[in-house]
Every structure is written in structure tokens, then in C-alpha cells.
Amino acid sequence: MFPGGKMLKKLSNTLFSRFALLILAFALFHPSVLALASDKEDKEKIETAEKKSGTPPTTSVDMSMLLLRIERAEAEAKAARETADAANKRATQLEKQVEETRQRLQETETELKQVKSETNSLATNTSYPLAKLAKPAQNEGDSQQEQANEQEEEVTLTSLNDRILEIKDMVDIHDSRLKDSSRLSVETGERFNVKLSGTLLFNTYYNTAGTDDPPTGLYLLGGNNISLENGANFGATIRQTQLGFSFFAPQIGKWRLSGDVQLDFFGGNPPVYNGRAFSPLRLRIARARLESERFAFIVGQDDPIVSPLNPTSIAQVGFPALAESGNLWSWTPQAKVAYRLVSRENERLIIEGGILAPYNGQTNTEFQFETRPDAGERSRMPAIETRVSYIRGDLDTIPTNAYLAFDPQPFQVGVGVHYARHLAVPPRDNMPGTTINSVAVTGDYVIPITSKMTLTGEVFWGRSLGGLGGGIVQGIVFPFYGSRAIGVRSIGGWSQLQIRPKNNVAIHLAYGLDDPYSEDLIDTRFDLAAGVSRAAN
Numbered sequence: 001m002f003p004g005g006k007m008l009k010k011l012s013n014t015l016f017s018r019f020a021l022l023i024l025a026f027a028l029f030h031p032s033v034l035a036l037a038s039d040k041e042d043k044e045k046i047e048t049a050e051k052k053s054g055t056p057p058t059t060s061v062d063m064s065m066l067l068l069r070i071e072r073a074e075a076e077a078k079a080a081r082e083t084a085d086a087a088n089k090r091a092t093q094l095e096k097q098v099e100e101t102r103q104r105l106q107e108t109e110t111e112l113k114q115v116k117s118e119t120n121s122l123a124t125n126t127s128y129p130l131a132k133l134a135k136p137a138q139n140e141g142d143s144q145q146e147q148a149n150e151q152e153e154e155v156t157l158t159s160l161n162d163r164i165l166e167i168k169d170m171v172d173i174h175d176s177r178l179k180d181s182s183r184l185s186v187e188t189g190e191r192f193n194v195k196l197s198g199t200l201l202f203n204t205y206y207n208t209a210g211t212d213d214p215p216t217g218l219y220l221l222g223g224n225n226i227s228l229e230n231g232a233n234f235g236a237t238i239r240q241t242q243l244g245f246s247f248f249a250p251q252i253g254k255w256r257l258s259g260d261v262q263l264d265f266f267g268g269n270p271p272v273y274n275g276r277a278f279s280p281l282r283l284r285i286a287r288a289r290l291e292s293e294r295f296a297f298i299v300g301q302d303d304p305i306v307s308p309l310n311p312t313s314i315a316q317v318g319f320p321a322l323a324e325s326g327n328l329w330s331w332t333p334q335a336k337v338a339y340r341l342v343s344r345e346n347e348r349l350i351i352e353g354g355i356l357a358p359y360n361g362q363t364n365t366e367f368q369f370e371t372r373p374d375a376g377e378r379s380r381m382p383a384i385e386t387r388v389s390y391i392r393g394d395l396d397t398i399p400t401n402a403y404l405a406f407d408p409q410p411f412q413v414g415v416g417v418h419y420a421r422h423l424a425v426p427p428r429d430n431m432p433g434t435t436i437n438s439v440a441v442t443g444d445y446v447i448p449i450t451s452k453m454t455l456t457g458e459v460f461w462g463r464s465l466g467g468l469g470g471g472i473v474q475g476i477v478f479p480f481y482g483s484r485a486i487g488v489r490s491i492g493g494w495s496q497l498q499i500r501p502k503n504n505v506a507i508h509l510a511y512g513l514d515d516p517y518s519e520d521l522i523d524t525r526f527d528l529a530a531g532v533s534r535a536a537n
Helices: 005-029 031-053 060-134 140-187
Strands: 193-199 203-207 233-237 242-248 256-264 282-291 295-302 332-344 347-356 383-392 411-424 434-450 453-463 489-502 505-516 533-536
Touching: 383 434
Parallel strands: none
Antiparallel strands: 193 242, 203 233, 242 256, 256 282, 282 295, 295 332, 332 347, 347 383, 383 411, 411 434, 434 453, 453 489, 489 505, 505 533
8 A cells, every 4th residue: 555545534424424413413413304304303292191191093193293293383473564564663663763763864964064164154254353463564654554453343243253153152052952852842742731821911991971980981870770880980990911721642643632821910909998909809701612624612701602703802801891782791601512513624614513601791789609590590491592503714814712813814703592491589578480481593703805904793582691691781680560580572783894004913803782671671670671782802
């Protein structure tokens, strides 16, 4: 044998043994071999179980193996589906994060471009003064001129430095706002947004004759009420100051929840020394609103459904302007629903209806916490109101409350119906009561005459409308003859011309009239005014 033969033989034996081991490992760990091994183990387990139970091995072994394979395949498929779902969710989250990051990068790029442009302009402005400062004086004759130029350049450099510092402050403020917005974006999903409002209002007044309420002068006193004691008067008040707040909840699906509360200090005069200067808070309006694309549900205390508008005034705020002179206004607890039959970009047709507390307008003779039921509450049924309205124009300028705003109003017209029952009890207990139907038909309108002029108003006819502020707050009367009460009929309304010479200036000219039927008031038990209440604003 040649000298390298032994070495070659040894090398070949080593290679052969390693190759054989590789083939053996491949055969043992191949999936099909593993599956066969697993099947073999399952088969052995089943046969062992059958031997223990005394059952002879049959074809059920094959069926059991098949069932085990099916169960194993289902488990693997379920695990694969869960893994895929988790991956899809993670991918969706990553896509959202990428989109948000892209938007932030775009905003940052825009801001950096603005800062860069301002920096370039500053560099351009500073290059010329610096170049001039680098030049030495050419001769002594120009020294004074050079000194003047240097002073000018110092002023320019100072202003430019101030501008640079201002830009730096703006960048810092922007960074802090970005941080705040990142925190707020998490909090606004769980919290309500609240907006505060208010008006500090100081009024003086002068009345040439006696009125029911000197600060507001709703109507003149008539009959035997005219005397020196309640004649002409002058005074001042700050009780018409208003406070309020609005809240907005996070949107839940298609539904949005919001609300507002309005307060003033016109809550009566306590029976104490100088009591008219210590007026308690009074709740004017409080309402919560749940609305979607077409439906709206409102509960709280609000203007009557059939009378949603009011004239604009800062002289008469404790009661709405032209109250008891053609304006049905009484703030009443109620629950109502509204539905938009037509809801387009610039057009709406709305039907709304609800139930209200059946107030009759009864007046408390003294400050008290406990009250007795009035004629409306004794009827044991709520008042019912409904209204249909059509609106066309720029719907974004519709005011959020009943009071007209400075913006031009869209065209609006509405028709409403009111019904309630009142049980009037005569002054003597041994006499039967009288049931009176309180009814009203109303109309309201907002007509834009030009872009700077709008005509607004309401009209009504009805009976026993003391609870709404109609009939000069004379809803039910008892004549001298007989014991049956009478529901006072009344007709009235108001109209206002709004002129806007500028965007933030508005002039309002308003006139109202409330005319109770005289035949319902003559020969009454009480000293009431059988006349007409008129007011101008």
C-alpha cells in the first residue's frame, strides 16, 4: 500500500460515518416520521386503554386516531387564527400611530419652514449692518457721520435681537402647547368641556307713572292702583347681572350630550332691611340636550315650545323684553323631543313636541319656600305643546338660545299649539270649582330683509294664558255674578327690526302689544286693568 493509503482509508471511514449519522438524524426528525411516531404513540395509548377495559382491539382504534388528529388540527388552526387576529390588531394600531406621526411631522415641517424663513430674513437684515460695522472710517472728516451711522446700526441690531428673542419665545410657547395638547388629547375622552359665561349689568331707570316692577316696567298700573305712593320713580339696580355655563360631553356613537344653565340675581326681595339690594340667585334656564343627526331630546327649564324667540334688550333682562306686552316667555319645566323631517345643508323642517308643568301664573304674595298647587297643577295633567318650523339659509348662524345674535339670521317660520286644563277654585270653599281649557295658537318668524337688516316677531291668540305670560298675566278671573270662573281671552304679539351697521354693532327697534278681551275683565272681583298693554324698546 502506498504511504498515504492508511490516512485516506481513515478519512473515508470518518466521512462515511458522519454521512450515515446525518441521514439517520434527517429520517428521525422529519415531520412525516414525527407524525408517524406521534400516531404510533397515540395508537399504543388507545390499545393499552382498551386492554385495561377488557375490550378487544378493533377498527375503533383507527377511528380514535382519526379523531385525535382532527382535534389536534382544530387546535392548531384556532391558535393560528388567534395569532392572525392579534397581528391584524397590532397592524391597525401601528397604522394609526404612523398616520398621527405623519401629521405631526407635516405640522412640524411647516413650522420649521416658517422659522427658517424668518431666520433667513433676519440674517439678510443683519448682514448689511454688520458689513458696515466692519469697515473702518476713511477719514477724520467723516467721523461724526460714522458715529451717527453706528448709533443707527446699534438700534437696528437691538431691534433684530429683540425679534430673535421673540421668535425663540414663540417656539418655546409652541412646544409647551404641543405638550399640553398631547396630554389633553387623552383627557378629553373622559371629561366634560365646560364654558363659563356672564354679564355684569348695571341699569338705571326712570318711570313717569306707576309700574308693576320699576326696574323692568312690564306694564302700567291701572284703576285704583294709581297713587302718589306708586307713581313716578327713579332708581338703579345691578340685579339683572347674569351668570351661566355650558357643558359638552364626549360623543358616544351618533349621540352628543350638551347642556347649559343661566342664572341671575332677580330672585325676589327678601323681607329684610334694604332687601332689594340682597336678591338671591334665580334659575332662569337649565336644560340638557341629547341629540343625533335627526333626533333631539331636551329636558329642563326653558322657554315655551310655542314661543322660542325673544326681543333683544339690555335694559329689560330680569324678564325678557316685551314680557306681558305680547311676548309669551314664561320659563317652565318641560321635557320635549324634536325630529328633523328634512335635514339638508341649508334647509330644515322640524317638528317638536313635549309636556310642560301646567302653571297658571299664580303670584305669591310673600317670600315663601312652600307653595300650594295652583289652578294648572290642580288639573292633574301636564300642559301639551307642539310646533312645526321651517328654516332655510346659513344654519351655522342660528343662535344657541332664544335671544337673537349679531350675525345675520336665516329665514325661519313656525306655527305652534298649546293646550292645558286649569281647575279654578273660587275664594269661598263651599263653592264648586270650574275647569277651564287653556289654549293658544302661535306663530313666529325671522325674515332677513337685507344682509344688514332682519325682521323678527311672534303673534298669538288664546285663552287663560297667565302661565305663559299672556293676557297681561290675567289667566282666570271670577266675576261678581255667579261662581263660575272665566278664562281671559287675549290676542297679541311683538315685532323687532334689527339693523347691523357693522359686524359688532346692532340696533334693535321693537314694539309689542297684549290685548285681553275687555268683556272678560269688566265687573271682575279684582281690580284688574281692562285695557291694552303696549311697550316699545
